[in-house]
Amino acid sequence: MIKKICLLILLCVTFLINAQEPVFVHFSEKNGLPDKEFYDLIEDSKGFVWLAADKGLFRYDGKAYKKYTNELQRSSSIFNLQEDNLGRIWCNNVSGQFFYLQGNKLELFIDFSKELKGQLADFIVKGNYLWIIGQYKIYKINLKTKIVEFDYTNSNQTFGKPFKLEDEVYIGNSNFIFKINSQNEFKVSTNVNLPTRDKKGKRLNIYKLIIFKIGSNLFFRQKRSGINQYFKLSENKISKLDIIKELKNERIYDQFVTGNEVWFATATGIWVYELINESFKLQKRFLKNKNITKIVKDTEDNYWFTTLNNGIYIVPNINIENVNISEENKNISSLDRINNNTLVFGNTKGNVGFYDVSKNKLNIIKLPTSDRVSALKYQVNNNTTYISKDFYSYTINNKTLKVSTFKYFTTAKSLTSIDDNKLLFTTNNSVRILQDEQFEENIFDSIQRGKRTYASHYNKPKKAVFIAYIDNLIQYDSLWKAKPIIYKSKPIYVKSITETSNGIVWVSTFKDGIYGIKNERVIQHYSTKNGLTSNNIGVIKADKNKLWIALENSIQLLDVNTKELQTLTKRDGIVSYDVSGIEILKNKVYFSSNEGLFSINKKEPFKSPNPNIYFTEVEINEKDTLITSNYDLSYNQNAIKIGFNVNGYLYNEKNRYKYRLIGFNDTWLTTDIHVNSVKYNSLPAGNYIFQVQPVSEKEVTKDKIKSIKFKINKPFWKAWWFVLGGFVLLFGSTIIYFNRKIKIEEKEKLAELEKISLEKELMSINLTALRSQMNPHFIFNALNSIQDLILKEDTEASYDYIVMFANLVRNTLNYSSQDFISIEKELDFLKLYLQLEKLRFGDLFNYSINYDKNEYLEVPSLIIQPFIENALVHGLMHKSGNKELHINFDFTESILRCTITDNGVGRKKAEEIRQRQGSHHEPFALRAIKKRLEIFKEQYSENIGYVIEDLIENEIAKGTKVILTMPFKKRF
Incomplete structure (x- = not known):
């Protein structure tokens, strides 16, 4: 037996308050973004994203940006985007000009520069009226006549941004909250009645009142003498809420409400608070030190964040979060679960981290040596984490965090708990069992030594041990009798092993996908042929009867009962495919990788794509034409190009389109990625139907098919009447011609024969x-x-x-x-x-x-x-x-x-x-x-x-x- 040597070394432990944050994709001028300074963003009813920027108004269709300008426009900067009930996009500028998009052109609706005098006014389009909210005055303008039908002035109180709630609009100042009802009538809704002077009688410096809604209640915030204060509106009564200390003096550009959370866009990034018992509790913070001007969630559940000087940030999947870990400790080589709230990991720098997910605390323990942590395992019976490194090994007492050296425990390929008091230890040339911190030497005498191992697993109900060797997979029974697992008369080369609740042991392989094993035989096999994105599989982890799979090009979830496979890639927010470990804590799955630690929320990790396809262009003989559903063309209008698109973030970056031209080729064809058009040259006369549909991971339904009909007419010389007349004329002429030619040809033939x-x-x-x-x-x-x-x-x-x-x-x-x-x-x-x-x-x-x-x-x-x-x-x-x-x-x-x-x-x-x-x-x-x-x-x-x-x-x-x-x- 090997005597354990305890040094009881308490090393430097760093405690970090560390929140998880979403995984972002950054859009900047380097990758095609037309500006870096943005003031507003909306998604319209057709799925287009509109950007109000310092350089103007832009539309993004998921593939390209299109700029809209007006020749009368006096300022390039655009603000306050919104869509009216006719689908028109409205905006304004600091010069008092108000624009709307009609067809494909930016039209000037009204120039209100004299009235606004350089103010950047808010506005809202409601029904047949444009309501302009200036600093001290509100105007009601008829959209048809452009006549100001109503105005309201308050020279002492500034008006806040309008807040639309169903068919009503709320606008507030220090004295009142006004309401524009469904009939476009302007009325007082609530008497604010907040003090306008401090206790000393000094007039307070009061800014705009900003209204928002959480649940069924209305709230508003207002900066009063430099301090952001928050109030709740309930039955025409106003109650003051606790000041959010972190945002006390912050400049807040926008707020976004989701569920019971409020996300504040500020000059120092995003602050996320949850409303608990009429008090705001900080949940997370991200995009620190970025001037965030607007937060938008689109119809595909992508989150957009515009900034004043850093372009746009997008969160493609809010359910995927990244744990902030220092660059030095990011490259994680091993991961294990301690309890429902705590993870332990080791990295290539030789350090060990304990992460409390409930408190968002990360403790990094720097071990005496810097060689890589090859494997680690937490043992419940003695509350100890065993750490095997390339050249040294240690234990850590999880209660005291004391570190002890531990000999002859290096270069582990896998560590597996057996019955809570034994630890199976496999290396590149041996397999041993650790019990009571000592190795039992005689158990594996009958096993061939000198064989490299990759993974191990313990099946508790059958007391069976699975060990993946370099040349095969072996199952041992309770008496350590070995039985190789063979599939189709060949060995299985295994990288990772796990077990689902239904008793199936799953193994991942280097090149053959994953196998499900029960009663010592393979009963299921998954590969690229039935849904996997690759046959080269890394770590796998069972979650009841679901299986998380880390592949070389994605992360997939397999429901072993329904056999449904779902996929996440880097475009969905996956941080890395180089996954070293997977652990499940409550409603989250944690992945360790070369890029640190990230998590996926199990409740809604996958999006349900709902792409809406539309036609973007129709070219006939290389000339643009109006897009309609039916075309009647002449015989020489037979070179046709059709463009199509699906709006939404990154659809065209990872998905394709199916198309066919019925009447020419009824077979469905698939475009390459990034291809959004099809061209047909020299089509013959006939009737055609062009059909196209978006294709994503799941097969789309038939109602997603879009069609255009084409009829290319025959030339007049191919019309039946022309052909019949020509045939009669030709037949008659032929008879006359040949009657005259027969005798001449006979004479010429005789002369030719003689020649x-x-x-x-x-x-x-x-x-x-x-x-x-x-x-x-x-x-x-x-x-x-x-x-x-x-x-x-x-x-x-x-x-x-x-x-x-x-x-x-x-x-x-x-x-x-x-x-x-x-x-x-x-x-x-x-x-x-x-x-x-x-x-x-x-x-x-x-x-x-x-x-x-x-x-x-x-x-x-x-x-x-x-x-x-x-x-x-x-x-x-x-x-x-x-x-x-x-x-x-x-x-x-x-x-x-x-x-x-x-x-x-x-x-x-x-x-x-x-x-x-x-x-x-x-x-x-x-x-x-x-x-x-x-x-x-x-x-x-x-x-x-x-x-x-x-x-x-x-x-x-x-x-x-x-x-x-x-x-x-x-x-x-």
Whole structure:
């Protein structure tokens, strides 16, 4: 046994008052926000967000900002946004101008600069009237006539902002609260009757009265002699509430009420108070030191916060909160639950934190060493937290917060409580049990040592232990008998283990999703195929019969009974996906990560998307047109572009659209993210219905489909009457035309046949003439060779030459009358000719003929020999040393190619020799062959002819290559 060494070291403990705050997304000029200074914000009935800024009026549709101006506008800054019952957006400026948006244009309604004299007035549009609330005067203006029908003046008391409650409007000053009723009548509602002087009789400096409502009661706040005071209105009676000390002297721009909470927008950020027994209790504070001018909650439950100099902040999910932890202690590596109010965590800096969620207190204990906390576990029986680090280990007494060293407890991969008095300790090479702060050494003797572990879990009802090793998952019974858990004959590679109330043990994996295990076998499997956003799963945690899942790209909640999966991502406010631990305290789920500690409220963590889609543009032939539900277009108006959008924060950042054009393609297609338009080019004539619908995580209903109908008419020449008339005219004309043409065509046909016959006869005559021209030429050259041998007195060679020559002449005479001969005869003819030439050239001359004998062809007669003769006479005859000649045949389905290669002196040298010898004409044989090939080309319409290439190496002639392409016939 290992003796525990207690140092009883009480280290420095830092106590921090630490509130949780929502997770914000910051909009600034860097990411497209058109200004940084904002005074007001509203969401209209169509889902557009309107921004009143120093630079003007802007509309945000979830994708882009659009600015609205008026040419008569004297000040760019815009204030006091509101929507009237006709859906028009109203605003004003410090120059006394009041505007409204009509269609897509900002219209000036009235210029009240003379009356207001530089005041920034409040106003409200009610029914057919515009009510302007100046500092000391109220005006009632008819919207149709622009006539002031009523005004009320109070020269001593300033009026506050109007507060609309159902169909009535309340406006207050120091003496009275006035009411504009449903008939647009201005009346006194309540006598305020608050003192206007202090106890010494000095007149109080009283500011505007601001009315708001909490629950069923009206309240108002008023700054009196520099102090913000709060009052309750009840049955025409006014009762003063306790002063909110933190906001006593603050500048308050706006207040927002949600439930029983009041959120105050101030020059020092957001202050959230809950009204308890007519007293305001501070709940949280965030966006400190930011000048917050307006708080708005939109229809998708996003919270918007405008500022005077920092752009706009948005909370996409108020149910996700971040715990303020110093940057040094943010990277949390391990998390555990102590009780319903307290969490304990360790971080990569080696420190341990205790977080009391009920008191919002965080105590950071700096341990003696700075190595990472690999795992920690709270043991109930001795009220002790065991801390395993990379190189050292400690215990902390949770009551006294005293730290003690603890040996041989380092580098834990997992710590699991067994029966409240034992601690299962697994590392990268061992598994042990700690009981009464000592290790029992003999329990795991039968287990293979040296295996890395990842996670462990204890099933109390069956007294079974699950341990995830590097190569498999093992379940141990109460006697520590091991049984591997296999799925489809393969091991399961596990990262995290938990258990739901229904007795199913759930395991997460590196690449295969999550598995549900019961009675030693897998009974459920979830992956990307049935709802997970990734198969690479991190930490999982059971909450009764629900399962919280941390994935590499989201956090999901699985209801194991209904099998419903819900998803949260960073766009919803998730701080990080690098989750190291999950713990559940009452109605919140806490996640530790590399970015600290954040929580999700279990009551309403997921939003129910309700996207409303609308059309933003219709372009026909690249020209904007008025958006309607039905279009009747001409045949050439067939290039159509359709734009669409869903308002709301970040819809277009993570969701897509489905669309189809019925009549063209009935299949639903899906856009890419950020794509809000579809274009069709050159649509044929017909009837079409374009349909589009938003797509989010849950399938939308059919009533979300928006449609536009198109009819593209046929051109007049395709109309039935035009086609029928044209057919009759064409048919009649055709009869007349062909009656007149038949005789002419018959005569032309007879003339054409006679012409073709003459051309064929001419081609045949030309071929015969060419062969007769070539044969005497060859005989002349052959007799010259015989003469040379006779003069050399080589009698035997002369005799052999004469016999071969006779055979060659006989074959020449036989073949010259035929257009095609078998390739075997042609090859025999060439071999005979080359044998004769070898007698003349001697042993220095070598030749080869390569041909695939499996092919039986007929080729043009006596067409190859002149090229061979040309190579011998002009190329090889003048070369000293070895003389090489190679003949190769290859063919395709339509042509035969013969390649003749020699290593002679080359064409340039041969030409020089020919010029010295006084020969200035083209060789006869080649001229004859060229003409013959032209005739073949006319007959067979193939790429027939020859190409001569010079073989040059290092600028020295190495011979000549002739590529002859000729027709052939296959013999079957």
